[in-house]
Amino acid sequence: MPSLQVIGALMAKAEHDLAGLASLDIVRSVMSHNPDTLWALARKNGYDAAAPAGDGFVAVLPLNEAGLRQLAEGNFDASDPDLALVCRQNEKPAGIYIWAIHARGALAGGIALVIDKFKTPLHADVNFYARAATADGRRFMEGLGFQSGATVCGLHAPHLHVFRRSGHTDAPLFDSYHPATPANALSVTVARSMEDLMRVASVRSAVYISEQECPYAEEFDGNDLSATHLIGYVGHEPAGCLRIRCFADFAKLERLAVRREFRNTRLSFQLVRAAIELCRVKGYQRLYGHAQKRLVNFWGRFGFKTFESGRELVFSDFDYVEMVLDASRHPQSITIGVDPYLIIRPEGRWHMPGVLEKSATRRVSRQFQELGA
Incomplete structure (x- = not known):
């Protein structure tokens, strides 16, 4: 987590690559409201714990229900977000909006690490949302596991990409295909x-x-x-x-x-x-x-x-x-030592009850006599 002094250098680097960034004063104001909104990324082999500095960053906005609704309606002003729509650290958000990402080259691998930071009880079942302004941005988001099109607060939001965790939190990446998979989703x-x-x-x-x-x-x-x-x-x-x-x-x-x-x-x-x-x-x-x-x-x-x-x-x-x-x-x-029924579930479906668990509800009805009896 960068200090307020480091944020200026990170923003200056990003301005060359990202158009329409919020001003430095606004970013600092949002971070003062909730420090979990910006995470710096650094290459491990060049990181100095005594003088931490980032090479890129991921910025998020944990939104309450009103903020998420505005995002779905297309009325949310990301350049100057209303702090009344942004949750504080101790508040459970309705959705987490990917505000900005600046992670060139190998730094992109740090994005998944930032998402892992939001596995606390307050955030573990909260979906991530993002807007892809370009075709490259869309491909990048889909490569991370985001799906095009979202339903938010009963509203269809085709302009948003969603990384679903609520409702599908038990499905690992290696069992993410299902009959309702949207077209073009990975x-x-x-x-x-x-x-x-x-x-x-x-x-x-x-x-x-x-x-x-x-x-x-x-x-x-x-x-x-x-x-x-x-x-x-x-x-x-x-x-x-x-x-x-x-x-x-x-x-x-x-x-x-x-x-x-x-x-x-x-x-x-x-x-x-x-x-x-x-x-x-x-x-x-x-x-x-x-x-x-x-x-x-x-x-x-x-x-x-x-x-x-x-x-x-x-x-x-x-x-x-x-x-x-x-x-x-x-x-x-x-x-x-784990539940033995889990071990006999189908390969890659250890997160779901298997057919043999259903059969265990039946009483034992077949017994074999010893040989020669």
């Missing part, structure tokens, strides 16, 4: 049927066999039936996939593919984030992969680093390097 789910595997095979055939001219036997390598597959959707169209294979003390992410016509949607980011979350829920703290050299920076956005003692590899006519991500254990990771 979502991910685990492949659970033969038809799902056909979707995976179709995407990988289009990307690896057709575009990269990978031989069939090298692409479908005998590991598909011993792996977990994620399918990425744009609306209801299967547009991408990723494969996960689990070993004793690490999980391997591989075969990430997104169809050419959907590569401007940032679905690849959704798939990787979903895969990391799924692996952490399963208890893995070390993730591993082989990255094409041209994609090392892409994987670096998620925290993957080149494996120091790793080898360079060549297969299917591309050069690869080994990469590793050391992750923290998920707070709801699945271990022996």
Whole structure:
């Protein structure tokens, strides 16, 4: 959280890239009203705790019901917000408005960290809202998980993007696809049927066999039936996939593919984030992969680093390097000792009661005699 003195430098940097920013005096006034409204972002390798300074920022406005209604109606003045519409730190907001983001390059990874800050009891079930002024802004917001169009206070607000947490708080990123998914929304789910595997095979055939001219036997390598597959959707169209294979003390992410016509949607980011979350829920703290050299920076956005003692590899006519991500254990990771019914739920649906839990409501009716009895 930046001091009031640091805010001026952050705003000066942002003015070169963002038009229509609120004045420095207004930002300071809002922060005095609620200090949680602006969070500075800094690169970890250049951060000095003794003299903290930010390289970018995320500014939010926690709005009360009146403020959220004005936002939905299109009457909210973000350049000079009425503080009567903005909640204080100890007040529960009706919605959290993304006021401004200035996070160039790798700093964009800090946006998710700011959103994580709002998981307190006052904020955990409160939706985020944003307005995308440009096509690039829209793609960026959708890459973060925002969906176009919102219903607020009974009002349809097509000009807003929404990151839904209320009503869908139990659904993790790796199980975000559902029949009511809006058109063009990005979502991910685990492949659970033969038809799902056909979707995976179709995407990988289009990307690896057709575009990269990978031989069939090298692409479908005998590991598909011993792996977990994620399918990425744009609306209801299967547009991408990723494969996960689990070993004793690490999980391997591989075969990430997104169809050419959907590569401007940032679905690849959704798939990787979903895969990391799924692996952490399963208890893995070390993730591993082989990255094409041209994609090392892409994987670096998620925290993957080149494996120091790793080898360079060549297969299917591309050069690869080994990469590793050391992750923290998920707070709801699945271990022996949790509810045993949770462990037998379908893969990736550990947040929902499974069919075997329903069967447990029936009395035991089948008993087998010992052999020879």
